[in-house]
Amino acid sequence: MTPVERARRFRSTHAARLVRDFAGLLAIPDVAADPGGLRRTAGWIADRFNALGADAEVLGLDGAPPVVVGRIEGSGGGPTIGVYAHYDGQPVDPAAWSVPPFGPTLLTGRLEDGGEEIDLPADGTPVHPDWRIYARGSADDRAPIMALSAALEALQGSTPDATVVFLFEGEEEVGSPHLPDYLDAVADRLAADVWLICDGPVHQTGRPQVVFGVRGFAEVEIEVFGPPHDLHSGHYGEWAVNPAAALSDLLASMRDIDGAVAIEGFDQGAAPTDAEVDAARAVPDPGDLGFVPNDAHAYAEGLLTPLLNVRGIRSGDVGDASRNAVPATALASIDLRLVAGQDPVEAIQSVRRHAAARGFHLVDGKPSAAERSAHRLLARIDGVPGYPGVRTSPDHPAFEPVIEAVRAAAGDDPVIVPSFGGSVPLHHFEALGAPLAILPIANHDNNQHSPDENLRVGNLWYGVDVMAALLGG
Amino acid sequence: MTPVERARRFRSTHAARLVRDFAGLLAIPDVAADPGGLRRTAGWIADRFNALGADAEVLGLDGAPPVVVGRIEGSGGGPTIGVYAHYDGQPVDPAAWSVPPFGPTLLTGRLEDGGEEIDLPADGTPVHPDWRIYARGSADDRAPIMALSAALEALQGSTPDATVVFLFEGEEEVGSPHLPDYLDAVADRLAADVWLICDGPVHQTGRPQVVFGVRGFAEVEIEVFGPPHDLHSGHYGEWAVNPAAALSDLLASMRDIDGAVAIEGFDQGAAPTDAEVDAARAVPDPGDLGFVPNDAHAYAEGLLTPLLNVRGIRSGDVGDASRNAVPATALASIDLRLVAGQDPVEAIQSVRRHAAARGFHLVDGKPSAAERSAHRLLARIDGVPGYPGVRTSPDHPAFEPVIEAVRAAAGDDPVIVPSFGGSVPLHHFEALGAPLAILPIANHDNNQHSPDENLRVGNLWYGVDVMAALLGG
Numbered sequence: 001m002t003p004v005e006r007a008r009r010f011r012s013t014h015a016a017r018l019v020r021d022f023a024g025l026l027a028i029p030d031v032a033a034d035p036g037g038l039r040r041t042a043g044w045i046a047d048r049f050n051a052l053g054a055d056a057e058v059l060g061l062d063g064a065p066p067v068v069v070g071r072i073e074g075s076g077g078g079p080t081i082g083v084y085a086h087y088d089g090q091p092v093d094p095a096a097w098s099v100p101p102f103g104p105t106l107l108t109g110r111l112e113d114g115g116e117e118i119d120l121p122a123d124g125t126p127v128h129p130d131w132r133i134y135a136r137g138s139a140d141d142r143a144p145i146m147a148l149s150a151a152l153e154a155l156q157g158s159t160p161d162a163t164v165v166f167l168f169e170g171e172e173e174v175g176s177p178h179l180p181d182y183l184d185a186v187a188d189r190l191a192a193d194v195w196l197i198c199d200g201p202v203h204q205t206g207r208p209q210v211v212f213g214v215r216g217f218a219e220v221e222i223e224v225f226g227p228p229h230d231l232h233s234g235h236y237g238e239w240a241v242n243p244a245a246a247l248s249d250l251l252a253s254m255r256d257i258d259g260a261v262a263i264e265g266f267d268q269g270a271a272p273t274d275a276e277v278d279a280a281r282a283v284p285d286p287g288d289l290g291f292v293p294n295d296a297h298a299y300a301e302g303l304l305t306p307l308l309n310v311r312g313i314r315s316g317d318v319g320d321a322s323r324n325a326v327p328a329t330a331l332a333s334i335d336l337r338l339v340a341g342q343d344p345v346e347a348i349q350s351v352r353r354h355a356a357a358r359g360f361h362l363v364d365g366k367p368s369a370a371e372r373s374a375h376r377l378l379a380r381i382d383g384v385p386g387y388p389g390v391r392t393s394p395d396h397p398a399f400e401p402v403i404e405a406v407r408a409a410a411g412d413d414p415v416i417v418p419s420f421g422g423s424v425p426l427h428h429f430e431a432l433g434a435p436l437a438i439l440p441i442a443n444h445d446n447n448q449h450s451p452d453e454n455l456r457v458g459n460l461w462y463g464v465d466v467m468a469a470l471l472g473g
Numbered sequence: 474m475t476p477v478e479r480a481r482r483f484r485s486t487h488a489a490r491l492v493r494d495f496a497g498l499l500a501i502p503d504v505a506a507d508p509g510g511l512r513r514t515a516g517w518i519a520d521r522f523n524a525l526g527a528d529a530e531v532l533g534l535d536g537a538p539p540v541v542v543g544r545i546e547g548s549g550g551g552p553t554i555g556v557y558a559h560y561d562g563q564p565v566d567p568a569a570w571s572v573p574p575f576g577p578t579l580l581t582g583r584l585e586d587g588g589e590e591i592d593l594p595a596d597g598t599p600v601h602p603d604w605r606i607y608a609r610g611s612a613d614d615r616a617p618i619m620a621l622s623a624a625l626e627a628l629q630g631s632t633p634d635a636t637v638v639f640l641f642e643g644e645e646e647v648g649s650p651h652l653p654d655y656l657d658a659v660a661d662r663l664a665a666d667v668w669l670i671c672d673g674p675v676h677q678t679g680r681p682q683v684v685f686g687v688r689g690f691a692e693v694e695i696e697v698f699g700p701p702h703d704l705h706s707g708h709y710g711e712w713a714v715n716p717a718a719a720l721s722d723l724l725a726s727m728r729d730i731d732g733a734v735a736i737e738g739f740d741q742g743a744a745p746t747d748a749e750v751d752a753a754r755a756v757p758d759p760g761d762l763g764f765v766p767n768d769a770h771a772y773a774e775g776l777l778t779p780l781l782n783v784r785g786i787r788s789g790d791v792g793d794a795s796r797n798a799v800p801a802t803a804l805a806s807i808d809l810r811l812v813a814g815q816d817p818v819e820a821i822q823s824v825r826r827h828a829a830a831r832g833f834h835l836v837d838g839k840p841s842a843a844e845r846s847a848h849r850l851l852a853r854i855d856g857v858p859g860y861p862g863v864r865t866s867p868d869h870p871a872f873e874p875v876i877e878a879v880r881a882a883a884g885d886d887p888v889i890v891p892s893f894g895g896s897v898p899l900h901h902f903e904a905l906g907a908p909l910a911i912l913p914i915a916n917h918d919n920n921q922h923s924p925d926e927n928l929r930v931g932n933l934w935y936g937v938d939v940m941a942a943l944l945g946g
Contacts, residue, residue, distance in 0.1 A: 215707060221791070228763045233782040234688060234810050234895030238732040238775030239759065239766045244783035244805075245728055252725035255718055257850070259711040286712065290701045290842065292849035293712045302711030309706040310717035311798055312789030318694070322784050322806040330786065332717075333795040337707050369763065376765035377730070422707030 003155060004408045007468035010154035011461060016121035018464075019133065019457065022146045023104035023120055026135035030089045030142070030170075038065040038170045041087050045145055045168060046070070052152045056166075059186065064178040065170030069186050071163065072152060078161030078472045079401055082195035082434060085144040086172035089137035089453070096451040104135040110445065111452060129458030138455040139446035141172070144198030147441055147463025154468055161472035162401070165190050172199075179428050187432065194398040195434045196470075197426060198463075201444040203417075205284055208410040208462065210403060211438035212276075213391030213419035214426045215303065216338035218383055220351050222247065223331045224360075225367050225378040230316070230325040241376060243330035244315035250355055250379070251332060255308045258296040263308070264357075265350040269342030272304040275395040276418040280304055283417055303421040304391075306347070307337040337423060340391035348383030355379055390426040390436055391419050398435040405469035406439070409462055439466070476628060477881045480941035483627035484934060489594035491937075492606065492930065495619045496577035496593055499608035503562045503615070503643075511538040511643045514560050518618055518641060519543070525625045529639075532659065537651040538643030542659050544636065545625060551634030551945045552874055555665035555907060558617040558672060559645035562610030562926070569924040577608040583918065584925060602931030611928040612919035614645070617671030620914055620936025627941055634945035635874070638663050645672075652901050660905065667871040668907045669943075670899060671936075674917040678757055681883040681935065683876060684911035685749075686864025686892035687899045688776065689811035691856055693824050695720065696804045697833075698840050698851040703789070703798040714849060716803035717788035723828055723852070724805060728781045731769040736781070737830075738823040742815030745777040748868040749891040753777055756890055776894040777864075779820070780810040810896060813864035821856030828852055863899040863909055864892050871908040878942035879912070882935055912939070 001009070011018060025044055029037035042058045045068045049056035056070030065088065074080075092101040099105040099117075109115030109130055121127055145168055167190060169179055183190065203209045226243035227236070255261045272280070283300035285293075296302070311334065316327030336347050356362055361375035371378060392399075394416050406414040420438070429436050441463035442448070443456040474482070484491060498517055502510035515531045518541045522529035529543030538561065547553070565574040572578040572590070582588030582603055594600055618641055640663060642652055656663065676682045699716035700709070728734045745753070756773035758766075769775070784807065789800030809820050829835055834848035844851060865872075867889050879887040893911070902909050914936035915921070916929040 217707075217797075219795075226764075231762075232895060233780070233784060233808055234690075234893070235776075236759075236762075237780040237782040237810060237894065238770070238778075239772055240762070240764060241730060241767060242732070242783055244786050245724060245732075246730045248721040248724035248783070248786075249730055251718060251721035257714060257719045257722055259715070259718075286709075288846075289704075289709075289713070291699075291713060291845050292847070294714060294849070297711070299712055303708075305711075307706070307710040309710040309797070309799060310715055310721070310788070311706060311795050312791040312800065313717050313721075313786045313803065314791045315783070316785030316806070318785040318787045318804050318806040322692075322808075324690075324782070324808045325784055326782060327785065331791050333789070333791040335706055335795075335797045337710060372764050373761075374765070376767065420707070421710065422705060 002408065003468040003472055004465050007151055007154040007465050011150065011464055015127035016123050016125045018150055019106065019127055020120050022133065025142055025146060026104040026133065026138055027102055029102045030087055030137045031091050032088065032171065032174050033091065035065065038088060042066045042068050042170060045087060048149050052149060052156065054152060061178055061181055067170065067182050068168040069189055070166050071189065072160065074163035075159045075161055075473065079193040080163040080165060080191065081470055082190055082192035082432065083148060083164055083166040083198055084195065085198045086141045086169045087145060088170045088173050089140065090173050090449045092136050093451065098452050099134045101136040104133055107132045107134060127457060129461060131457045132454040133457065134452060134454040136453055139442035139453055140448045141199045143441045143455050143460055143463055147460060148467045150464045151467035151471055154464065155471055155473060158473050162470060164471060165192055176425060176428065183428060183431050190432050192434050194402060195429050195432055195436050196402065196439040197429065197436065198439050198441060200438060200440040201442045201446055201448065202440050203415045204444045207412060207415050208406050209415035209417050209440060210406060211417040211420050212394045213340060214389060214424040215419060215421060216342065216344055216389035217386035217423035218336040218338060218344040218347055219386065220334040220336060220348055220381065220383045222334065223329055223380040226326055226328050228328065228372060230328050233324045233326050236326055240326045242326050244327055246377060247315065247330040247332055250358060251310060253358060254354060258294045259302065259307055260296065261306060261308050263350050263354045266306060266347060268346065269306060269339035269389065270391060272418065273393045275393050276304055277301060279394050279416040279418045283415055300417060303419045304339065306339050306342055309335045309337065311335055337421065338389045340389045342389060344385035344388060348385060352381045355381055386423065387425045388427050390430060392435045394418060396435050399437055402437060402439065405466050408469040409465035475881065476941040476945055477938050480624055480627040480938050484623065484937055488600035489596050489598045491623055492579065492600055493593050495606060495933065498615055498619060499577040499606065499611055500575055502575045503560055503610045504564050505561065505644065505647050506564065508538065511561060515539045515541050515643060518560060521622050525622060525629065527625060534651055534654055540643065540655050541641040542662055543639050544662065545633065547634055547636035548632045548946065552666040553636040553638060553664065554943055555663055555668035555905065556621060556637055556639040557668065557670045559614045559642045560618060561643045561646050562613065563646050563922045565609050566924065571925050572607045574609040577606055580605045580607060600930060602934060604930040605927040606930065607925060607927040609926055612915035612926055613921045614672045616914045616928050616933055616936055620933060621940045623937040624940035624944055627937065628944055628946060631946050635943060637944060638665055649898060649901065656901060656904050663905050665907050667875060668902050668905055668909050669875065669912040670902065670909065671912050671914060673911060673913040674915045674919055674921065675913050676888045677917045680885055680888050681879050682888035682890050682913060683879060684890040684893050685867045686813060687862060687897040688892060688894060689815065689817055689862035690859035690896035691809040691811060691817040691820055692859065693807040693809060693821055693854060693856045694804065695807065696802055696853040699799055699801050701801065701845065703801050706797045706799050709799055713799045715799050717800055719850060720788065720803035720805055723831060724783060726831060727827060731767045732775065732780055733769065734779060734781050736823050736827045739779060739820060741819065742779060742812035742862065743864060745891065746866045748866050749777055750774060752867050752889040752891045756888055773890060776892045777812065779812050779815055782808045782810065784808055810894065811862045813862045815862060817858035817861060821858060825854045828854055859896065860898045861900050863903060865908045867891060869908050872910055875910060875912065878939050881942040882938035
């Protein structure tokens with residue numbers, strides 16, 4: 001029997017108990033506001049893995065929730081695979097939930113689709129894969145932890161081919177402030193051929209997906225200064241610089257409607273490989289979202305290049321409040337989505353240089369009278385560098401066993417996503433020196449970060465199967 | 474003696490009494506909220522002109538403040554000159570005034586410069602030209618009415634060369650809604666070789682000015698539609714049209730930073746004549762306003778062309794409220810300043826055509842789902858046509874006696890302003906068929922439309938002298 005076949009036979013026998021066990025984990029509050037709950041969660045996880053023959057330990061740094069670090073020793077016949085997940089969840093507002101966020105509740109389906117509450121199953125009760133477990137952290141992100149422990153249990157009695165090293169953290173939802181320190185402290189235990197970040201949902205179509213990168217992030221604020229005060233537009237509309245018009249001109253010079261960025265040096269990041277472009281073109285489009293999309297490229301292909309997104313503009317007044325004036329200022333708020341190899345600080349600098357090359361004198365704050373008297377075009381451009389993007393080509397050989405495991409578990413080729421469009425601080429894991437991929441488990445409609453978060457049982461089973469396939473043997 | 478010499482001798486003898494007479498007019502409330510005050514003001518004016526041998530009449534239309542229409546019969550040796558002024562003033566908030574708005578108060582100078590209140594002068598008291606009369610309507614716009622009556626009094630005993638026809642209205646400050654009807658009703662009494670709109674201030678330098686046009690006005694609102702709801706900028710930043718970026722692109726395509734408009738058909742108005750351009754280049758610049766002006770042209774030259782002013786933009790959020798999203802909409806509020814010969818409705822249409830030519834599908838309101846599914850670029854462009862501009866070349870022969878009169882009164886060449894940048898519904902007077910010019914009397918620092926409105930006595934004297942020179946004889 002293959003590992004996946006063993007996992008399936010195991011969970012067909014123990015499905016009800018696995019659901020109850022998972023409910024036991026989900027009953028422990030896992031939010032930042034409850035440090036004791038986070039510690040109990042970490043303890044529950046380490047105990048479970050140790051009981052199954054793994055070597056798991058709860059490690060704590062002062063003032064931070066602990067991590068669970070562990071190792072499942074393989075036979076040496078397979079690769080060493082790193083598995084990351086986080087056991088903390090988003091904050092909860094119980095009043096906004098249909099069920100208690102930490103009173104795990106089983107439903108026969110999605111609440112919106114008429115799913116009805118049922119008791120947790122007794123041994124022997126058939127468990128339907130469309131059932132849903134409602135609780136904070138059920139999908140994001142305790143599902144992969146439960147799945148790995150269940151796979152390990154399914155394969156008891158033999159030694160897996162692969163060695164798995166794992167790290168489960170407890171403060172991802174507050175920005176992972178201590179993750180670099182933890183990684184640094186236990187780096188010697190985390191050496192692996194490949195690291196899998198087990199978080200997020202599978203594809204909207206229900207197909208499994210493996211994601212080989214994320215974009216980085218930076219923020220930029222551009223404030224263009226017109227006259228010191230609003231001026232009568234009839235008398236001074238030609239005489240004074242209109243900052244709303246100047247800002248529009250500057251933004252239009254930076255990017256076109258399709259999103260192509262025309263800032264010199266902004267494309268310094270990694271150019272997509274042929275394999276990445278091919279994979280991106282094969283990713284299904286998001287479907288009909290109620291608008292005609294830009295047609296410059298396939299959906300995921302666009303995510304392989306950096307983006308300058310205008311998230312807001314404020315200048316003067318509009319509507320009933322509008323006055324016939326040249327406004328004094330115009331403000332744009334921008335987020336930059338960066339590709340691997342693109343330095344956030346340098347990306348911000350390239351925006352500043354672009355504006356300067358178009359004649360703007362850059363000031364640090366509100367311009368002084370002397371600056372106003374010396375320069376016609378004045379702008380303040382402040383940046384907040386976030387973090388860089390990460391991308392590894394899907395054709396890297398370290399990913400072969402991962403894709404093979406997904407295929408074995410799902411009976412279907414996974415969607416190969418060369419990069420998420422969104423930003424995740426995946427770069428922290430680059431310190432480990434291994435190729436990185438994101439391997440999601442949860443259903444796409446899991447209400448992530450919202451009330452009524454839930455995991456489809458079938459997705460938990462997919463997680464068990466894929467973890468078993470990864471362990472091999 | 475010239476008429477100006479006669480006016481000066483007269484007012485040197487009667488200065489104190491003229492100031493007291495003017496105070497008598499200013500003591501009558503002249504605001505829209507007090508219809509009785511407006512009627513009494515009109516009566517005061519007609520009585521004064523009739524007492525001086527003019528033929529003045531108070532005419533009323535139902536539901537409107539009356540106008541004073543009159544005629545000063547000349548010898549036939551000069552032109553017929555039309556004089557317009559308005560006897561109503563801006564609303565008052567007495568609490569914001571330093572003096573009672575309708576308790577005319579004489580000060581030795583400008584309040585801000587330490588001017589001190591003095592009693593209205595008794596006969597024989599020397600009256601200093603830098604004294605100021607504080608009251609609502611002292612400058613805007615009862616000064617020209619007082620000046621014309623004083624000039625007529627100064628020239629008593631002989632028949633002037635020119636015939637003056639006049640119309641003083643009482644609802645200019647609420648938009649002159651009945652002016653077209655009044656002009657239509659008494660058009661046969663208002664035939665003239667030239668019409669002078671006596672309103673507004675002289676040049677900031679203190680030099681007299683004659684203004685030969687105003688710009689027209691229209692409003693445009695552009696709303697660009699992105700996705701139906703805000704979308705995650707990382708995942709959809711390339712896929713969905715960003716309306717803030719699309720609006721910026723559209724605005725930048727319509728005008729440059731210097732204010733040059735690139736909309737086809739927007740330049741359909743009157744091209745400036747050589748005389749207008751020469752005059753515009755000779756108008757003093759506004760001086761140092763605390764910024765470096767656009768340098769595409771001399772200040773007033775810019776006012777001879779139409780303007781597209783962006784008075785406000787709103788899209789998404791900025792600052793602490795900014796979210797990493799593609800906003801759903803972007804809104805720009807625009808005012809158009811139109812030159813003579815440019816149709817406001819057509820100007821708005823040219824903006825719409827411009828957007829359509831750049832690929833925008835124009836919708837009437839929020840786009841329907843069908844419109845969203847059919848068109849990538851969607852915009853709503855609504856216009857409010859205001860009124861057209863008016864301009865007559867300063868070298869029109871009808872203006873020769875006007876410019877000569879100003880020169881005689883001021884001892885200085887007037888500033889020849891081919892067009893104000895601002896907008897005034899001067900076009901109503903085009904129905905009278907005569908060349909139009911604006912002949913201001915008041916000091917530039919008269920606090921027009923603000924509390925503590927005031928007239929410098931020297932400017933009243935200038936008004937008396939220029940009216941006497943116009944009457945001639």
